[in-house]
Amino acid sequence: MSSADSDHHSIAVIGAGVAGLMTARELTARGVDTVVLDKGRSVGGRLATRRIGDARLDHGAQFFTVRTEEFAAVVDDWLTRGLAHEWCRGFANDDGHPRYVGTAGMNSLAKDLADGLDVRCGHLVFSASREATDGPWVLTLDDGRSITSDVLVCTAPVAQSFSLLFETVDGLPRDLFDADYDRTLGILATLDGDPGLPEPGAVRDPSADVSMVVDNARKGVSPVHAITLHASAAWSEAHWDDDPDDLECALHDLLAPWRGDATVTEAQVKRWRFATPRRTWPEPCWVSTQHRVVLAGDAYAGPRVEGAFTSGRAAALAAHTLLG
Ligand SMILES: Cc1cc2nc3c(=O)[nH]c(=O)nc-3n(C[C@H](O)[C@H](O)[C@H](O)COP(=O)(O)OP(=O)(O)OC[C@H]3O[C@@H](n4cnc5c(N)ncnc54)[C@H](O)[C@@H]3O)c2cc1C
The missing domain is CATH 3.90.660.10 (Polyamine Oxidase; Chain A, domain 2)
Structure with missing residues (x-):
């Protein structure tokens, strides 16, 4: 799908907290077309x-x-x-x-981390799905518009990531979800x-x-x-x-x-x-090669600002590899 067909990006990142912003910074620095979507009025998430x-x-x-x-x-x-x-x-x-x-x-x-990135606040991602197993991700926003991407990085808290992805992605890290x-x-x-x-x-x-x-x-x-x-x-x-x-x-x-x-x-x-x-996943992000999706955030690298930073960087690397 070309960018002329729709609002299409190589990578879409859900969440403009530290993890999502770091993912987008690393990818944008590598010349990858990346969009960040956040439901909040401003970037930052828990940096408020x-x-x-x-x-x-x-x-x-x-x-x-x-x-x-x-x-x-x-x-x-x-x-x-x-x-x-x-x-x-x-x-x-x-x-x-x-x-x-x-x-x-x-x-x-x-x-400061968001400076120069394509970050769209006030954009609640309502659903995330793929029409075909090798097709793009389709993110539907709460106003009915949609954005598509080749790879998806989700940095929302685990429960919110699960609610978006559980119907499409199997093998999600259940232990993290249960830990709350x-x-x-x-x-x-x-x-x-x-x-x-x-x-x-x-x-x-x-x-x-x-x-x-x-x-x-x-x-x-x-x-x-x-x-x-x-x-x-x-x-x-x-x-x-x-x-x-x-x-x-x-x-x-x-x-x-x-x-x-x-x-x-x-x-x-x-x-x-x-x-x-309450639990930190043993890897700095979770990756599904089959579904071309990466989960990241402080649940993956430690419940602190630096954990989100580390996870976001790891997610960028993983997403770049998935793009091929
Ligand atoms: C009260 C409190 C005190 C803390 N104190 C410290 C401290 O002193 N030192 C320290 O290092 N850390 C502290 N932390 C932890 C630190 O803030 C976090 O570890 C870090 O900010 C997490 O960043 P993140 O990007 O992983 O997640 P978040 O910042 O939560 O970002 C996730 C983003 O996803 C967005 N989102 C979720 N669902 C959707 C959706 N469906 N569509 C669009 N957007 C969506 C949210 O709006 C949010 O902006 C504290 C946290 C809290 C809450």
Whole structure:
């Protein structure tokens, strides 16, 4: 099929989080015609940043670490261009490992990765199928339009990838699907003063009801004090179906010990259904040569920003090989 026949691309990537963007960057750099589709209003997925008044708050990933040379090269470039900075080297104590943040919020780093790519936001992929076993992938969007591709890379969370592909692709990694994801409930709150959180402006305790509480001003992201609080996986699971007003009250109660003498001026509740994969697949992506499809994302290379980065790069290589 030629590009004159329809909206056809060599590779279509579902998801413009870090994994999908890295897949598209690597392929585009190799001259492969690649389109990225995301249902969100903006790129980034779980690299999410919100404005509330003058405040800027990260509400998904709060920081990232660097373990591989490949990611270090990208992070060095962000540091040089002033897009990222080192925030701290640990929470209760200095463990020597740098934690980095996007200086204009974590989402700004996703925007940087998306620069120059064919990324289409507001495009929910409603179904993915192949009319013939050797035919192209046909992606139907929620507005009824379709996009076709020779190879498909799906970086949506595992359950969402499965719901798109299970009728067409056999042998999907069932163990990952069964393991599911931890949920995260959180609250973003602007304050009228300094909450006085201990160094480095955050407390992290995955064993408590509050897994993380961060002052975005102390992180160097917000010009004014503004807190992101994430409840633990267990608390989030227990309160997921609460009435919205009850949930907001319960989150304010969790926040109360962390805001010092400051008063909350505005607050928003945030929900992440697929926050953290409970299992990591042993390979950085899953490939079906028969179906010309690759699954990628943080469930394949570790539940963190760098895991998504590593998986996205591996998916690009696999997709390039499938193209032949
Ligand atoms: C609350 C929270 C805190 C975290 N804290 C940290 C941290 O401090 N440090 C760290 O390193 N990591 C952290 N993480 C994890 C990190 O954010 C993720 O590992 C990483 O961002 C995952 O990237 P991804 O590309 O794999 O997936 P995602 O970012 O989830 O991207 C998947 C994309 O697919 C899109 N999509 C899904 N279905 C469809 C469809 N049908 N059609 C079109 N688009 C679709 C979604 O809109 C989404 O944009 C945190 C995550 C959460 C939620």
